[in-house]
Each structure stands twice: as C-alpha cells, then as structure tokens.
Amino acid sequence: MNELKMFGMPIQFCEESQKLVPANDTIHYEDYSRKYSKGMFGLLADAAYKVEDNPYYDFYKAIVEDNTKEIFQSTDLRYDSTVIIEGTAGGEYKKTAGHFHMPIPGQSISYPELYQVIKGTALFVMQKVDDYRKEDGSMQVQDVILTKVEAGESVVIPPDYGHCTINIGAETMVFINLVSCHSTNYYDSVKRHAGMCCYAFRTPDGGFRIEKNPRYEFVCEPRLTAPTDSAVCGLEKNVPVYRSFLKDPQKYNYLNDPATAADAMFSLLKTL
Ligand SMILES: O=P(O)(O)OC[C@H]1O[C@](O)(CO)[C@@H](O)[C@@H]1O
Numbered sequence: 001m002n003e004l005k006m007f008g009m010p011i012q013f014c015e016e017s018q019k020l021v022p023a024n025d026t027i028h029y030e031d032y033s034r035k036y037s038k039g040m041f042g043l044l045a046d047a048a049y050k051v052e053d054n055p056y057y058d059f060y061k062a063i064v065e066d067n068t069k070e071i072f073q074s075t076d077l078r079y080d081s082t083v084i085i086e087g088t089a090g091g092e093y094k095k096t097a098g099h100f101h102m103p104i105p106g107q108s109i110s111y112p113e114l115y116q117v118i119k120g121t122a123l124f125v126m127q128k129v130d131d132y133r134k135e136d137g138s139m140q141v142q143d144v145i146l147t148k149v150e151a152g153e154s155v156v157i158p159p160d161y162g163h164c165t166i167n168i169g170a171e172t173m174v175f176i177n178l179v180s181c182h183s184t185n186y187y188d189s190v191k192r193h194a195g196m197c198c199y200a201f202r203t204p205d206g207g208f209r210i211e212k213n214p215r216y217e218f219v220c221e222p223r224l225t226a227p228t229d230s231a232v233c234g235l236e237k238n239v240p241v242y243r244s245f246l247k248d249p250q251k252y253n254y255l256n257d258p259a260t261a262a263d264a265m266f267s268l269l270k271t272l
Pocket residue numbers: 059080081082096097098099113164165176177179185
C-alpha cells in the first residue's frame with residue numbers, strides 16, 4: 001500500500017487492486033465506478049481498437065471525512081478522485097472521456113474546475129470551441145491548451161473549456177478535483193468528434209507525441225502551459241488542495257462564481 005500524502009486525508013493506493021483504500025471508517029464516498037475500454041469506443045484515436053475489457057479509469061465521487069461533510073455542504077463544492085490505470089490503447093495513452101460543462105443558470109459562462117495530481121503524471125487538454133453544443137459540422141477550435149502536471153501540482157480548467165485528462169506516465173495516475181455541485185457535464189459534441197481535439201500517443205522512449213484530431217477545424221495551434229501557484233485560485237505546489245480548502249473554504253467560492261476570479265484563472269494559462 002502506498003500512502004497518498006497529497007490526498008490531504010489518510011487514503012492509500014493498493015497497487016494490486018489499483019484502488020484507493022481509506023485508512024479509516026470516517027472516510028466515505030457517494031459513488032464508485034470503473035470504466036473499461038468498451039466505454040471509450042468512439043472516443044479513441046484508433047477506431048479499430050476492439051479490446052473491451054482494458055481497464056481505463058475509476059471514479060470516486062464526493063469523498064468526505066465525517067467531520068468535513070458540513071463544510072462541503074455549506075460551500076456547494078464536491079471533492080472527487082479519478083484513478084487512470086497505466087497504459088495505452090492502440091498506442092494512445094489512457095484518458096478520461098472528455099466533456100464540457102453546461103452554463104451556470106442565468107449566466108453565459110460555465111463552471112470552472114480545479115484539479116490536483118496526487119500520484120503520477122497527467123496531461124490536461126483544455127479546448128475552447130466556437131459552439132460546444134453544435135449538432136452538425138465540425139467544431140472550430142479557437143484555443144487548445146496542453147498542460148503537463150506532476151504530483152503535487154494543480155490546474156484550473158477555466159469556464160467554457162472542454163477538458164480531458166491523460167495519463168502520460170509509466171504508472172497508474174491519481175488526481176482529485178474540486179468542482180461545484182451544480183456543474184453538469186455535456187458529452188455529445190466530444191463523442192460526435194471521436195474525442196477531444198488532441199490525442200497523446202506513447203513514443204518509444206516513454207514520452208508522448210500529440211496528434212490533432214482531424215474531425216475538428218483548427219484556427220489555432222495547440223499551446224503549452226505549465227502549472228503555476230495562485231493565491232487567488234488557492235493553488236500551492238505540494239500542499240494538498242483538500243487541506244487548503246478546509247483552512248479557507250471561502251477562497252474557493254470562485255468555483256461557483258467564476259467571474260470573481262476570471263483574471264486570475266486566465267493568467268495561469270500563459271503560453272510557455
Ligand atoms: O466524465 P469524464 O469525461 O469521463 O471525466 C471524468 C472526470 O470528470 C470529473 O468527474 C468531474 O468533472 C472528474 O473528476 C473526472 O476526472
């Protein structure tokens with residue numbers, strides 16, 4: 001068992017089962033599910049990939065300790081974790097399905113989302129398109145950001161950016177997210193385009209190579225950004241987001257009311 005220090009609560013990772021194991025019975029989650037390659041058909045670069053039972057990722061929804069439940073309820077935020085199993089399918093690194101967030105009721109923008117990598121190495125793909133609910137024709141990519149994130153580092157997905165997370169390391173990767181309980185996901189357009197606008201393939205030396213998804217129309221090139229600390233967004237390298245949140249829950253109000261931190265969120269996304 002490996003202690004996951006960045007989790008912020010006593011949770012271990014079991015290499016054998018590839019599962020999260022709470023160290024005591026005060027820790028609970030609302031739901032658990034595992035996705036296999038079959039559930040990723042139609043989202044992979046290799047449309048001919050037919051293995052159905054390659055494990056992709058586990059999702060643990062709304063993880064709380066008994067004594068933090070009320071804080072989460074009073075802030076309308078949720079703390080989840082995703083575990084992406086190491087490996088590839090058709091040479092493409094394993095990833096989450098990818099989605100956009102629906103607009104906040106009464107506003108024209110959607111909820112942002114904060115992620116922190118707990119173990120391993122992730123590549124976050126964030127894409128802004130002309131119309132993410134387009135039902136015909138290609139979505140036009142107006143901005144696409146690729147951010148490599150190591151354990152202890154964090155990123156914020158800004159409002160209106162579709163996103164997915166890719167495990168580009170040689171080990172199973174664990175990350176957490178903090179997100180508004182009111183945020184709902186929209187998948188249809190990503191499915192219609194066979195995934196997000198960029199795929200990441202493993203190279204012979206264990207690195208990664210990006211390929212643009214030809215189903216999208218690009219008016220920009222993918223750009224790279226690096227994770228950055230932010231006092232406004234509550235990001236501090238090697239400090240568990242969970243601990244920072246418990247210390248000052250109000251700081252994360254921007255996840256429900258993004259206009260209050262728009263400048264800070266976008267200043268994190270400076271091209272390298
Ligand atoms: O719904 P998808 O695209 O499979 O992705 C799952 C991801 O979405 C979240 O559930 C929350 O937005 C993440 O925790 C998780 O990584």
